[in-house]
Amino acid sequence: MELKVGYSRVKITPETPVSLSGYGDEPIRISEGVKDDLYATCIAITQGEDTILLFAMDMLGLSDWFGSKIREAVCPATGVPENHVYLCASHTHSGPIQYGDSE
Secondary structure (H helix, E strand, C coil): CCEEEEEEEEECCCCCCCEECCCCCCCCEECCCCCCCCEEEEEEEEECCEEEEEEEECCCCCCHHHHHHHHHHHHHHHCCCHHHEEEEECCCCCCECCCCCCC
C-alpha cells in the first residue's frame, strides 16, 4: 500500500506588539520587534484510507480549548478525524500569550 507524505509551513508571527508568554510572575513582557519568525508546520501522512496530521507550532503551549478550536477548523476541512490530528508546541518564550481559554 502506497505511503504519501505532504508538508506545509506558514508564518504565524504577529505583526503588532504582543504580550509574550512564559515569564511566570514577572511583569508582562511586550514584544519589541521580530528577531526570528514564528511558524506553524503540518505534516500529513496517508496510507490507504487513513490520514494523520502532525502539527507543530511556535507557541509556549496549547490549551485544551485552543486545541479543540484547531481541530474544529481542520477536521471538517480535511475529512481527517479528530483522533488523527496531533498538536504540539515548541515551548518558545518568544511567542504571544494564548488568550481565549474559554468561550
